[in-house]
Amino acid sequence: MVNAAKVLQDLRASAERKPDVVVRLGKPLIDSGAVLKLDTDAWLVYEQVAIAALDIGDDGLSLKCIYALETKFPGSARVRRLKGMQLEAIGKLAEAGEVYKAILEEDETNVLASKRQVMLLRAMGLPSEAISALVKYLDVNYTDFEGWLQLADLYLDELMYAQAAFCMEEVLMLQPQNHIFHLKYAEILYTQDNFQLALKQFCRVVELCRDHVRGLYGIKMCASRLLKAARSKDEAATSQEDLEAMDLLATERLIALYGAPGAAAESSKVAATKWIETQ
């Protein structure tokens, strides 16, 4: 029982979405009542299992958890938003909307309800409305980098790359050391044909996370595009020598990584090596 609780705790901390694991470990704890031995953590487990149960379609388990939480915390907005999620999961989108609206009428700053409302609009197939709602939320909560990340994704769904890039810039101001955010920004820039800036961002990825394969591929893609293009008159542009050096570095590292014994399946290695040669 201690192990299950620890795994659940780790998953709460990492925020990974592994509903099958959560339900497999959490359901016995809840059914047997052993969850209550976890004191204050018990309610976090109930909430965690409720959400995981919705993910895997176990409505009964979810309602059981929500009921326990309602009993313990009557009137709580946090629990009511869970009820809203349960309604969303069974397809009752309009009713879910009413739940979130009611919470926000009492407290317009309620973060959980605001966020659910954005995703509800998206689930209803109303992307513009979802974007507007999230923009409004971020006007107030501009340090919520997860909000900016979600907005970037909403824009990307609509292929609005410039707006998505802007969102990633906000994310990076708040989380400058996260190489995955630099990577996402780099790939958006590349998609916009901004190879110069994309290259800088891919380099930052590899700087923050040594031998990052995806970052190295990105460096090669940008360097080869820039080397093939006409020389830029912009003084701030990376010089031909530097481009060639970066391309060489990325090439060397990729060859070393793929070439290590047992590093990659034969088919992957052959394709990657040939790709490197022909870039």
Added chain:
Amino acid sequence: MKFSHKAYLKPLAHAAKYPTGPVNGVFLAETNSTHLVVDAVPLFHFWGTLTPMLEVAMTQVDLYCKANGLRIIGYYEASERLEDVALSLAGQKIASQIHHVNPEAFAVVIKNQNINSDDVAFLPYQLKDGQWRVIKEAFSDMNAEFSLENSSSPTEVAKALRGGLSEKLADFDNHLENIKEDWLINKAVV
């Protein structure tokens, strides 16, 4: 187009592995045959609207094809929303590019609701007059244009997925995170 068991299995395993997000990939056929879709290669499960890794993947699949007497014949995707069977904007662009090189190319959207059933879970699209249009009545007696090589593929695949097969599938995103992942062949799955 006739789909081999492998070409039916892999896209569904890909969709089942990532139920909370969109997935996409390509279909392969032998260079000489025109109508047998022999395999599928899963590509992405996140950032599907971004291009750099798509370019890398498509080039590497192409190189793999040339080395093995194959060619890219189609594109597949699955939406994160259960009932959504529309071909996404990004999907249309990718499929159109494949079509540009190979006019026989088609697209398939996975019918998520049919994954765990005995019914065929592929909804094919073809490019007609510059628009990607659904092919009605595919995989039925009324339309022999799209069929399965093995009529029990849906049932067998559903069973295999219930047994946890999708965990063993690797796509290009997985490969970029860990180059040991066998994304081009996926021996562990077939």
